[in-house]
Amino acid sequence: MTKIQHIPVLLEEVLTYLQPEPNQVFIDGTVGQGGHASAIADRILPGGRLLAIDRDPVNLKIARERLETYGDRIVYVNDSYANVTELADEHNFHSVNGILLDLGYSSLHIEDASRGFSFMKEGPLDMRYDPEAEVTAAEIVNEWSEESLAKIFRIYGEEVRAAQIARVIIDTRRHTALETTIDLANLVTTVVHAYGPIHPATKVFQALRIAVNDELGELERALPQCVDTLAIGGRLGIITFHSLEDRIVKNFFKSYPNLEVVIKRPVAPSREEIKANPRSRSAKLRVAIKT
Numbered sequence: 360m361t362k363i364q365h366i367p368v369l370l371e372e373v374l375t376y377l378q379p380e381p382n383q384v385f386i387d388g389t390v391g392q393g394g395h396a397s398a399i400a401d402r403i404l405p406g407g408r409l410l411a412i413d414r415d416p417v418n419l420k421i422a423r424e425r426l427e428t429y430g431d432r433i434v435y436v437n438d439s440y441a442n443v444t445e446l447a448d449e450h451n452f453h454s455v456n457g458i459l460l461d462l463g464y465s466s467l468h469i470e471d472a473s474r475g476f477s478f479m480k481e482g483p484l485d486m487r488y489d490p491e492a493e494v495t496a497a498e499i500v501n502e503w504s505e506e507s508l509a510k511i512f513r514i515y516g517e518e519v520r521a522a523q524i525a526r527v528i529i530d531t532r533r534h535t536a537l538e539t540t541i542d543l544a545n546l547v548t549t550v551v552h553a554y555g556p557i558h559p560a561t562k563v564f565q566a567l568r569i570a571v572n573d574e575l576g577e578l579e580r581a582l583p584q585c586v587d588t589l590a591i592g593g594r595l596g597i598i599t600f601h602s603l604e605d606r607i608v609k610n611f612f613k614s615y616p617n618l619e620v621v622i623k624r625p626v627a628p629s630r631e632e633i634k635a636n637p638r639s640r641s642a643k644l645r646v647a648i649k650t
């Protein structure tokens with residue numbers, strides 16, 4: 360079996376607030392390596408059913424191997440959660456009691472240099488969750504206009520030196536294409552200086568990852584569909600990792616009809632969890648019930 364690398368974040372909190380119970384029907388829209396799904400499956404199966412969705416076929420395969428013992432009560436789909444209504448219909452998932460979206464990347468994406476997500480490891484500038492998706496980070500970096508690059512670094516990366524980074528990329532690519540993660544990380548370091556433990560290219564890499572995978576657009580398309588797919592009384596839990604995603608979820612929960620927020624303030628990981636799994640430090644869980 361492939362080694363499980365990803366530690367699920369806020370696992371106990373997800374179980375507390377989504378309340379999976381025997382015989383219920385759940386959807387994990389970002390099954391990843393199956394950490395949350397395995398804990399949910401333990402509670403709803405053998406009588407219940409779980410739809411496990413992931414855009415990344417490598418993670419989906421790992422989840423399938425990990426959850427093999429549950430048999431055909433779990434249905435695996437390599438697709439985007441932004442198609443959740445259609446996928447639920449297609450696989451006969453009706454009256455859904457709970458949906459979980461645990462957003463962003465998993466440990467696999469950072470640890471496998473060939474996926475191009477890490478500024479610490481040399482790999483192609485890729486960053487696609489779905490290896491068949493059209494746009495790669497290399498295309499954005501080497502083909503987009505200076506204005507478009509500055510815009511994504513500013514908006515998706517909240518990078519104050521967005522304009523200078525876009526400028527240096529344009530100047531460099533006139534004579535050499537930027538092909539690897541390290542090419543880009545080194546270039547960013549000429550403009551943004553290291554400050555504390557955060558790598559200077561962190562925000563640029565976040566911005567590119569969001570743009571490559573249209574992460575905010577996917578979330579905006581998915582949220583109303585999740586509510587439509589839930590039964591009345593069903594629960595929707597979303598784990599976000601940065602303020603742009605969290606704002607979208609917070610505003611949606613506040614304004615969408617037939618939704619009641621379960622916890623006013625988002626749930627954050629405990630100090631112990633952050634110590635054991637530093638990646639969890641920026642996680643926030645919001646939960647709402649369909650009324």
Ligand SMILES: C[S@@+](CC[C@H](N)C(=O)[O-])C[C@H]1O[C@@H](n2cnc3c(N)ncnc32)[C@H](O)[C@@H]1O
Pocket residue numbers: 365366367368388389390391392393394395396412413414415418438439440441461462463464465488572577
């Ligand atoms: C934080 S990980 C999920 C980890 C999982 N909860 C676990 O316990 O192993 C996020 C996953 O979402 C997937 N993903 C990202 N965008 C997606 C999308 N639009 N639709 C479906 N999956 C997506 C990624 O490929 C990744 O596997």
